Amino acid sequence: MLAETIRQSAMLISHAGYGVPTDYPFLLWSLSYRAEPTAMAVGQTPANLTISATCQDVRFRRGIMAGMQYQTVIHRGATRLGVGTLRMDCMAPDTYARLRAPQLSQRLPDMVPPQGEYQDDKANSVLVPTGEWYTWRLQADRRHPVLFDHPVDHVPGMVIVEAMRQAANSVAGVTAVAPFEMDTNFIRYAELHLPVFVKAFPGPIGPNGELSVRVTVEQDGVSVATGRLMTRQIVREESREESLSVQKVG
Structure with a gap:
Protein backbone atom coordinates (compact mmCIF):
# COMPACT_ATOMS: atom_id res chain seq x y z
CA MET A 1 0.00 0.00 0.00
CA PRO A 93 1.90 9.40 -26.64
CA ASP A 94 3.51 9.56 -30.10
CA THR A 95 7.00 9.30 -28.60
CA TYR A 96 5.92 6.35 -26.50
CA ALA A 97 4.39 4.66 -29.56
CA ARG A 98 7.68 4.96 -31.46
CA LEU A 99 9.61 3.61 -28.47
CA ARG A 100 7.38 0.56 -28.11
CA ALA A 101 6.81 -0.16 -31.82
CA PRO A 102 9.63 -2.74 -32.27
CA GLN A 103 8.45 -4.85 -29.31
CA LEU A 104 4.76 -4.63 -30.10
CA SER A 105 5.28 -5.55 -33.76
CA GLN A 106 6.67 -8.94 -32.63
CA ARG A 107 3.99 -9.49 -30.06
CA LEU A 108 2.32 -12.89 -29.78
CA PRO A 109 -0.80 -13.81 -27.78
CA ASP A 110 -0.44 -12.89 -24.10
CA MET A 111 1.06 -15.49 -21.79
CA VAL A 112 -1.86 -14.82 -19.44
CA PRO A 113 -5.01 -15.76 -21.39
CA PRO A 114 -8.41 -14.26 -20.56
CA GLN A 115 -9.75 -15.91 -17.42
CA GLY A 116 -13.29 -16.95 -16.66
CA GLU A 117 -15.23 -15.44 -13.81
CA TYR A 118 -13.17 -12.92 -11.84
CA GLN A 119 -12.43 -14.08 -8.29
CA ASP A 120 -10.82 -11.75 -5.75
CA ASP A 121 -9.07 -14.41 -3.67
CA LYS A 122 -7.30 -16.02 -6.62
CA ALA A 123 -6.67 -12.78 -8.51
CA ASN A 124 -4.64 -11.28 -5.67
CA SER A 125 -1.95 -13.92 -6.10
CA VAL A 126 0.49 -13.11 -8.92
CA LEU A 127 3.01 -15.94 -8.43
CA VAL A 128 2.85 -19.52 -9.70
CA PRO A 129 5.36 -22.07 -8.34
CA THR A 130 7.83 -23.48 -10.86
CA GLY A 131 9.18 -26.37 -8.80
CA GLU A 132 12.52 -24.59 -8.37
CA TRP A 133 13.59 -23.30 -4.97
CA TYR A 134 12.33 -19.71 -4.41
CA THR A 135 11.45 -19.28 -8.08
CA TRP A 136 8.00 -18.43 -9.44
CA ARG A 137 6.41 -17.54 -12.74
CA LEU A 138 4.53 -14.26 -12.83
CA GLN A 139 0.84 -14.61 -13.67
CA ALA A 140 -1.59 -11.81 -12.96
CA ASP A 141 -5.25 -11.43 -13.84
CA ARG A 142 -5.40 -8.42 -16.19
CA ARG A 143 -8.90 -7.59 -14.95
CA HIS A 144 -7.60 -6.86 -11.45
CA PRO A 145 -9.01 -3.41 -10.53
CA VAL A 146 -5.82 -2.22 -8.78
CA LEU A 147 -2.91 -4.01 -10.44
CA PHE A 148 -4.29 -3.24 -13.92
CA ASP A 149 -6.08 0.04 -13.28
CA HIS A 150 -5.64 1.21 -16.90
CA PRO A 151 -4.93 -0.40 -20.30
CA VAL A 152 -1.26 -1.37 -20.74
CA ASP A 153 0.97 -3.00 -23.36
CA HIS A 154 3.48 -4.34 -20.80
CA VAL A 155 3.56 -5.74 -17.27
CA PRO A 156 2.91 -2.75 -14.95
CA GLY A 157 5.57 -1.76 -12.46
CA MET A 158 3.19 -2.21 -9.54
CA VAL A 159 2.52 -5.81 -10.60
CA ILE A 160 6.27 -6.38 -10.36
CA VAL A 161 6.36 -4.68 -6.94
CA GLU A 162 3.51 -6.91 -5.75
CA ALA A 163 5.34 -9.97 -7.08
CA MET A 164 8.42 -8.97 -5.09
CA ARG A 165 6.33 -8.53 -1.95
CA GLN A 166 4.66 -11.92 -2.34
CA ALA A 167 8.02 -13.57 -2.99
CA ALA A 168 9.48 -12.02 0.18
CA ASN A 169 6.42 -13.16 2.16
CA SER A 170 6.85 -16.70 0.86
CA VAL A 171 10.53 -16.73 1.84
CA ALA A 172 9.68 -15.42 5.33
CA GLY A 173 7.26 -18.31 5.79
CA VAL A 174 4.93 -16.21 7.96
CA THR A 175 1.38 -15.35 6.93
CA ALA A 176 1.21 -11.87 8.50
CA VAL A 177 4.43 -10.20 7.36
CA ALA A 178 5.10 -6.76 5.90
CA PRO A 179 8.08 -5.26 4.07
CA PHE A 180 8.98 -2.18 6.12
CA GLU A 181 11.80 -1.36 3.70
CA MET A 182 11.78 -1.70 -0.06
CA ASP A 183 14.18 -0.62 -2.80
CA THR A 184 13.24 -1.39 -6.40
CA ASN A 185 14.85 -0.56 -9.72
CA PHE A 186 13.20 -1.05 -13.10
CA ILE A 187 15.60 -1.74 -15.95
CA ARG A 188 13.42 -2.45 -18.97
CA TYR A 189 9.84 -3.29 -19.91
CA ALA A 190 8.48 -6.75 -19.10
CA GLU A 191 6.47 -7.86 -22.12
CA LEU A 192 3.07 -9.48 -21.71
CA HIS A 193 3.66 -12.23 -24.27
CA LEU A 194 6.84 -13.71 -22.74
CA PRO A 195 7.20 -15.58 -19.42
CA VAL A 196 8.42 -13.54 -16.45
CA PHE A 197 10.23 -15.29 -13.60
CA VAL A 198 10.65 -14.02 -10.05
CA LYS A 199 13.59 -15.27 -7.99
CA ALA A 200 14.16 -14.60 -4.28
CA PHE A 201 17.43 -14.79 -2.36
CA PRO A 202 17.01 -14.63 1.44
CA GLY A 203 19.66 -13.05 3.60
CA PRO A 204 20.38 -13.38 7.32
CA ILE A 205 17.77 -12.75 9.99
CA GLY A 206 18.38 -9.59 12.02
CA PRO A 207 18.31 -9.17 15.81
CA ASN A 208 14.67 -8.04 15.78
CA GLY A 209 13.47 -10.82 13.48
CA GLU A 210 13.76 -8.79 10.28
CA LEU A 211 14.64 -10.69 7.13
CA SER A 212 16.43 -9.20 4.12
CA VAL A 213 15.30 -10.64 0.78
CA ARG A 214 16.86 -9.79 -2.58
CA VAL A 215 14.52 -10.33 -5.55
CA THR A 216 15.24 -10.39 -9.27
CA VAL A 217 12.63 -10.35 -12.03
CA GLU A 218 13.76 -11.84 -15.32
CA GLN A 219 12.40 -12.28 -18.82
CA ASP A 220 14.14 -14.18 -21.59
CA GLY A 221 17.19 -14.59 -19.35
CA VAL A 222 17.60 -10.83 -18.77
CA SER A 223 16.80 -8.82 -15.63
CA VAL A 224 13.87 -6.43 -16.01
CA ALA A 225 13.78 -5.35 -12.35
CA THR A 226 15.62 -5.86 -9.08
CA GLY A 227 14.62 -5.27 -5.50
CA ARG A 228 15.59 -5.60 -1.88
CA LEU A 229 12.99 -5.94 0.86
CA MET A 230 13.27 -6.01 4.65
CA THR A 231 10.34 -7.86 6.19
CA ARG A 232 9.07 -8.32 9.72
CA GLN A 233 6.04 -10.06 11.17
CA ILE A 234 3.02 -7.82 11.65
CA VAL A 235 1.76 -7.32 15.21
CA ARG A 236 -1.83 -6.17 15.58
CA GLU A 237 -2.44 -3.26 17.93
CA GLU A 238 -4.95 -5.23 20.01
CA SER A 239 -2.48 -8.10 20.37
CA ARG A 240 0.19 -5.72 21.66
CA GLU A 241 -2.29 -4.21 24.12
CA GLU A 242 -3.29 -7.69 25.34
CA SER A 243 0.39 -8.52 25.83
CA LEU A 244 0.93 -5.36 27.87
CA SER A 245 -2.13 -6.17 29.99
CA VAL A 246 -0.82 -9.63 30.74
CA GLN A 247 2.56 -8.19 31.72
CA LYS A 248 0.90 -5.68 34.04
CA VAL A 249 -1.25 -8.36 35.69
CA GLY A 250 1.76 -10.66 36.11
Whole structure:
Protein backbone atom coordinates (compact mmCIF):
# COMPACT_ATOMS: atom_id res chain seq x y z
CA MET A 1 0.00 0.00 0.00
CA LEU A 2 2.84 2.42 0.74
CA ALA A 3 4.39 1.84 -2.67
CA GLU A 4 1.07 2.36 -4.45
CA THR A 5 0.34 5.45 -2.35
CA ILE A 6 3.68 6.98 -3.35
CA ARG A 7 3.11 6.17 -7.03
CA GLN A 8 -0.43 7.55 -7.16
CA SER A 9 0.46 10.75 -5.30
CA ALA A 10 3.36 11.36 -7.71
CA MET A 11 1.04 10.98 -10.69
CA LEU A 12 -1.56 13.25 -9.11
CA ILE A 13 1.00 16.01 -8.56
CA SER A 14 2.29 15.55 -12.11
CA HIS A 15 -1.19 16.12 -13.55
CA ALA A 16 -2.54 18.71 -11.11
CA GLY A 17 0.67 20.54 -10.24
CA TYR A 18 2.67 20.41 -13.48
CA GLY A 19 -0.09 20.07 -16.06
CA VAL A 20 1.02 16.73 -17.53
CA PRO A 21 -1.77 15.64 -19.92
CA THR A 22 -3.74 12.62 -18.75
CA ASP A 23 -2.86 10.64 -21.89
CA TYR A 24 0.91 10.85 -21.25
CA PRO A 25 2.38 7.48 -20.18
CA PHE A 26 4.61 7.36 -17.09
CA LEU A 27 7.84 5.35 -16.95
CA LEU A 28 8.81 4.18 -13.48
CA TRP A 29 12.57 3.81 -12.92
CA SER A 30 12.85 3.34 -9.18
CA LEU A 31 10.69 3.27 -6.07
CA SER A 32 11.71 2.89 -2.45
CA TYR A 33 10.41 3.49 1.04
CA ARG A 34 11.44 3.13 4.67
CA ALA A 35 8.71 2.64 7.26
CA GLU A 36 8.75 2.41 11.03
CA PRO A 37 7.58 -1.16 11.83
CA THR A 38 5.77 -0.18 15.02
CA ALA A 39 3.79 2.49 13.16
CA MET A 40 2.63 -0.11 10.62
CA ALA A 41 0.67 -2.10 13.21
CA VAL A 42 -2.83 -3.00 11.97
CA GLY A 43 -5.69 -1.63 14.07
CA GLN A 44 -9.46 -2.04 14.13
CA THR A 45 -10.14 1.23 12.29
CA PRO A 46 -8.73 2.73 9.07
CA ALA A 47 -5.60 4.83 9.41
CA ASN A 48 -5.44 8.46 8.24
CA LEU A 49 -2.24 9.11 6.30
CA THR A 50 -0.78 12.53 5.48
CA ILE A 51 1.77 12.83 2.68
CA SER A 52 4.22 15.72 2.41
CA ALA A 53 5.88 15.73 -1.02
CA THR A 54 8.93 17.39 -2.54
CA CYS A 55 9.64 17.35 -6.28
CA GLN A 56 13.30 17.55 -7.28
CA ASP A 57 15.27 17.48 -10.53
CA VAL A 58 12.10 18.34 -12.45
CA ARG A 59 12.79 18.26 -16.20
CA PHE A 60 10.70 19.74 -18.99
CA ARG A 61 10.44 19.02 -22.70
CA ARG A 62 8.56 21.44 -24.96
CA GLY A 63 7.08 23.08 -21.88
CA ILE A 64 5.70 19.85 -20.37
CA MET A 65 7.22 17.98 -17.46
CA ALA A 66 9.35 15.07 -18.72
CA GLY A 67 10.46 13.56 -15.43
CA MET A 68 11.36 14.12 -11.81
CA GLN A 69 12.68 12.75 -8.54
CA TYR A 70 9.84 12.59 -6.01
CA GLN A 71 10.31 12.42 -2.24
CA THR A 72 7.66 11.94 0.42
CA VAL A 73 7.30 11.95 4.18
CA ILE A 74 4.27 9.99 5.38
CA HIS A 75 2.56 10.46 8.74
CA ARG A 76 -0.06 8.29 10.37
CA GLY A 77 -1.90 10.79 12.49
CA ALA A 78 0.82 12.55 14.47
CA THR A 79 3.26 9.64 14.10
CA ARG A 80 5.85 9.58 11.34
CA LEU A 81 5.20 6.38 9.42
CA GLY A 82 8.07 6.57 6.95
CA VAL A 83 9.65 8.14 3.88
CA GLY A 84 9.55 7.25 0.22
CA THR A 85 11.21 8.18 -3.07
CA LEU A 86 10.33 7.63 -6.70
CA ARG A 87 12.03 8.43 -10.00
CA MET A 88 9.95 8.56 -13.14
CA ASP A 89 9.70 9.95 -16.66
CA CYS A 90 6.68 10.82 -18.76
CA MET A 91 6.45 11.26 -22.50
CA ALA A 92 4.09 12.22 -25.27
CA PRO A 93 1.90 9.40 -26.64
CA ASP A 94 3.51 9.56 -30.10
CA THR A 95 7.00 9.30 -28.60
CA TYR A 96 5.92 6.35 -26.50
CA ALA A 97 4.39 4.66 -29.56
CA ARG A 98 7.68 4.96 -31.46
CA LEU A 99 9.61 3.61 -28.47
CA ARG A 100 7.38 0.56 -28.11
CA ALA A 101 6.81 -0.16 -31.82
CA PRO A 102 9.63 -2.74 -32.27
CA GLN A 103 8.45 -4.85 -29.31
CA LEU A 104 4.76 -4.63 -30.10
CA SER A 105 5.28 -5.55 -33.76
CA GLN A 106 6.67 -8.94 -32.63
CA ARG A 107 3.99 -9.49 -30.06
CA LEU A 108 2.32 -12.89 -29.78
CA PRO A 109 -0.80 -13.81 -27.78
CA ASP A 110 -0.44 -12.89 -24.10
CA MET A 111 1.06 -15.49 -21.79
CA VAL A 112 -1.86 -14.82 -19.44
CA PRO A 113 -5.01 -15.76 -21.39
CA PRO A 114 -8.41 -14.26 -20.56
CA GLN A 115 -9.75 -15.91 -17.42
CA GLY A 116 -13.29 -16.95 -16.66
CA GLU A 117 -15.23 -15.44 -13.81
CA TYR A 118 -13.17 -12.92 -11.84
CA GLN A 119 -12.43 -14.08 -8.29
CA ASP A 120 -10.82 -11.75 -5.75
CA ASP A 121 -9.07 -14.41 -3.67
CA LYS A 122 -7.30 -16.02 -6.62
CA ALA A 123 -6.67 -12.78 -8.51
CA ASN A 124 -4.64 -11.28 -5.67
CA SER A 125 -1.95 -13.92 -6.10
CA VAL A 126 0.49 -13.11 -8.92
CA LEU A 127 3.01 -15.94 -8.43
CA VAL A 128 2.85 -19.52 -9.70
CA PRO A 129 5.36 -22.07 -8.34
CA THR A 130 7.83 -23.48 -10.86
CA GLY A 131 9.18 -26.37 -8.80
CA GLU A 132 12.52 -24.59 -8.37
CA TRP A 133 13.59 -23.30 -4.97
CA TYR A 134 12.33 -19.71 -4.41
CA THR A 135 11.45 -19.28 -8.08
CA TRP A 136 8.00 -18.43 -9.44
CA ARG A 137 6.41 -17.54 -12.74
CA LEU A 138 4.53 -14.26 -12.83
CA GLN A 139 0.84 -14.61 -13.67
CA ALA A 140 -1.59 -11.81 -12.96
CA ASP A 141 -5.25 -11.43 -13.84
CA ARG A 142 -5.40 -8.42 -16.19
CA ARG A 143 -8.90 -7.59 -14.95
CA HIS A 144 -7.60 -6.86 -11.45
CA PRO A 145 -9.01 -3.41 -10.53
CA VAL A 146 -5.82 -2.22 -8.78
CA LEU A 147 -2.91 -4.01 -10.44
CA PHE A 148 -4.29 -3.24 -13.92
CA ASP A 149 -6.08 0.04 -13.28
CA HIS A 150 -5.64 1.21 -16.90
CA PRO A 151 -4.93 -0.40 -20.30
CA VAL A 152 -1.26 -1.37 -20.74
CA ASP A 153 0.97 -3.00 -23.36
CA HIS A 154 3.48 -4.34 -20.80
CA VAL A 155 3.56 -5.74 -17.27
CA PRO A 156 2.91 -2.75 -14.95
CA GLY A 157 5.57 -1.76 -12.46
CA MET A 158 3.19 -2.21 -9.54
CA VAL A 159 2.52 -5.81 -10.60
CA ILE A 160 6.27 -6.38 -10.36
CA VAL A 161 6.36 -4.68 -6.94
CA GLU A 162 3.51 -6.91 -5.75
CA ALA A 163 5.34 -9.97 -7.08
CA MET A 164 8.42 -8.97 -5.09
CA ARG A 165 6.33 -8.53 -1.95
CA GLN A 166 4.66 -11.92 -2.34
CA ALA A 167 8.02 -13.57 -2.99
CA ALA A 168 9.48 -12.02 0.18
CA ASN A 169 6.42 -13.16 2.16
CA SER A 170 6.85 -16.70 0.86
CA VAL A 171 10.53 -16.73 1.84
CA ALA A 172 9.68 -15.42 5.33
CA GLY A 173 7.26 -18.31 5.79
CA VAL A 174 4.93 -16.21 7.96
CA THR A 175 1.38 -15.35 6.93
CA ALA A 176 1.21 -11.87 8.50
CA VAL A 177 4.43 -10.20 7.36
CA ALA A 178 5.10 -6.76 5.90
CA PRO A 179 8.08 -5.26 4.07
CA PHE A 180 8.98 -2.18 6.12
CA GLU A 181 11.80 -1.36 3.70
CA MET A 182 11.78 -1.70 -0.06
CA ASP A 183 14.18 -0.62 -2.80
CA THR A 184 13.24 -1.39 -6.40
CA ASN A 185 14.85 -0.56 -9.72
CA PHE A 186 13.20 -1.05 -13.10
CA ILE A 187 15.60 -1.74 -15.95
CA ARG A 188 13.42 -2.45 -18.97
CA TYR A 189 9.84 -3.29 -19.91
CA ALA A 190 8.48 -6.75 -19.10
CA GLU A 191 6.47 -7.86 -22.12
CA LEU A 192 3.07 -9.48 -21.71
CA HIS A 193 3.66 -12.23 -24.27
CA LEU A 194 6.84 -13.71 -22.74
CA PRO A 195 7.20 -15.58 -19.42
CA VAL A 196 8.42 -13.54 -16.45
CA PHE A 197 10.23 -15.29 -13.60
CA VAL A 198 10.65 -14.02 -10.05
CA LYS A 199 13.59 -15.27 -7.99
CA ALA A 200 14.16 -14.60 -4.28
CA PHE A 201 17.43 -14.79 -2.36
CA PRO A 202 17.01 -14.63 1.44
CA GLY A 203 19.66 -13.05 3.60
CA PRO A 204 20.38 -13.38 7.32
CA ILE A 205 17.77 -12.75 9.99
CA GLY A 206 18.38 -9.59 12.02
CA PRO A 207 18.31 -9.17 15.81
CA ASN A 208 14.67 -8.04 15.78
CA GLY A 209 13.47 -10.82 13.48
CA GLU A 210 13.76 -8.79 10.28
CA LEU A 211 14.64 -10.69 7.13
CA SER A 212 16.43 -9.20 4.12
CA VAL A 213 15.30 -10.64 0.78
CA ARG A 214 16.86 -9.79 -2.58
CA VAL A 215 14.52 -10.33 -5.55
CA THR A 216 15.24 -10.39 -9.27
CA VAL A 217 12.63 -10.35 -12.03
CA GLU A 218 13.76 -11.84 -15.32
CA GLN A 219 12.40 -12.28 -18.82
CA ASP A 220 14.14 -14.18 -21.59
CA GLY A 221 17.19 -14.59 -19.35
CA VAL A 222 17.60 -10.83 -18.77
CA SER A 223 16.80 -8.82 -15.63
CA VAL A 224 13.87 -6.43 -16.01
CA ALA A 225 13.78 -5.35 -12.35
CA THR A 226 15.62 -5.86 -9.08
CA GLY A 227 14.62 -5.27 -5.50
CA ARG A 228 15.59 -5.60 -1.88
CA LEU A 229 12.99 -5.94 0.86
CA MET A 230 13.27 -6.01 4.65
CA THR A 231 10.34 -7.86 6.19
CA ARG A 232 9.07 -8.32 9.72
CA GLN A 233 6.04 -10.06 11.17
CA ILE A 234 3.02 -7.82 11.65
CA VAL A 235 1.76 -7.32 15.21
CA ARG A 236 -1.83 -6.17 15.58
CA GLU A 237 -2.44 -3.26 17.93
CA GLU A 238 -4.95 -5.23 20.01
CA SER A 239 -2.48 -8.10 20.37
CA ARG A 240 0.19 -5.72 21.66
CA GLU A 241 -2.29 -4.21 24.12
CA GLU A 242 -3.29 -7.69 25.34
CA SER A 243 0.39 -8.52 25.83
CA LEU A 244 0.93 -5.36 27.87
CA SER A 245 -2.13 -6.17 29.99
CA VAL A 246 -0.82 -9.63 30.74
CA GLN A 247 2.56 -8.19 31.72
CA LYS A 248 0.90 -5.68 34.04
CA VAL A 249 -1.25 -8.36 35.69
CA GLY A 250 1.76 -10.66 36.11
